[in-house]
Amino acid sequence: MPRVKATVAYDGTFFEGWQVQPGRRTVQREIEEALQKMHKGVHVPIHASGRTDSGVHAKGQVFHFDSPLQLPEHKWGKALETFLPKDIHVWHSVYADDDFHARFDAVEKEYRYCVLLRKERDVFRRNHAFYYPYPTDVEAVQRAAYYIKGEHDFSSFCASNTDVTEKTRTVYEAEARLEGDELWFTFRGSGFLYNMIRIAVGTLLEVGKGNRHPEEIKTIIESKERAAAGNTAPGHGLYLWRVNY
């Protein structure tokens, strides 16, 4: 059966994450229900590059599935959208090799995180950026982000409730730049641990507040202790931006 690879964006606000859970509105569930409608009631399981948590957004999540339907490859997006809610958008669809796997074949992932640096709340960005009304030394944040780059054991930046034992990852890019009142973080790497970006952002913001020195990131990583790092930044500032194969 032909294998389809699709790229989707979603606004995570009204989803309880990606993965199907009984009684919950999740992205996977909406897409699988749409596929089921296209396949006359037959369940079509989909496989993503990875899960996203409740409230987390995606600009370029990737998933694959198998289907006997003979659609031209670029038509899958429009066909699926007929059955999808407005907070999911299929960007792109192609036929992939039979052994393509959205999760196992991913070689690089990019996440971005948006922090709203302003005193006043903004009702229009309340679900899409982390409102952070504190004086922030952006240059200190930028210097601190530098220490996250490279191959490290990231145990300090990993939620404690995880089964993963091998915690070494390679981060190719870890940067922060100010665009108006939005501080955008970009993280690109071979893969990321559970909550890794959100803990990294939470810790970098403490540097920006002046509670830690930029160089402390290095010792936090070396400690391999979750307790050494800062708070977990909220999910609604996080975007799965791109997955490369």
Add this chain to the structure above:
Amino acid sequence: MPRVKATVAYDGTFFEGWQVQPGRRTVQREIEEALQKMHKGVHVPIHASGRTDSGVHAKGQVFHFDSPLQLPEHKWGKALETFLPKDIHVWHSVYADDDFHARFDAVEKEYRYCVLLRKERDVFRRNHAFYYPYPTDVEAVQRAAYYIKGEHDFSSFCASNTDVTEKTRTVYEAEARLEGDELWFTFRGSGFLYNMIRIAVGTLLEVGKGNRHPEEIKTIIESKERAAAGNTAPGHGLYLWRVNY
């Protein structure tokens, strides 16, 4: 009793407009309920500069009310926000003269309208801009907007279901400018008729599509016939931006 003048922003997405209606979630209702909690169950009516329709947003709506509570004027915002939902934000509050009226004393209003000029849908802006995936001649739109400026009888740009008989208004500014993939319209005037901005935008977009000449706006206004103008653009692209007194 002291009179308070407050400036609020709201995301209109989950409101059925400003005005209280039985069984509906409206902005006025949420604010009056918050005030009622602050006043030990006593209903405190509020008066806005004008209504907004379902889905329409505000950056700077103004309302007033009377209260016996002795709060420092700038504290009203924070106090109210304790009881308000996250899609309403009180920017500013001051004590006004006893005879100040948010509606009758308004001398100028500014509305903006955001059109999303791109082929792909954007899940993150779906409720805050009008998605318009058609080739658009922005310069033609800008030239056409020019004809809306000035003092005119705007019957052509007024929803037919209105009681208002005097339909002459003065528009001080009518402009369109492209910011990235967003086409932002700005309208500033002494006052506007029901649906006037949305009909103006709908008509200007038909100029952008090449279906009408920019100069046609002049003849549409002169006809004083609603049928001569274009469609009403949807409410979720519209923002009540500012009210001047």
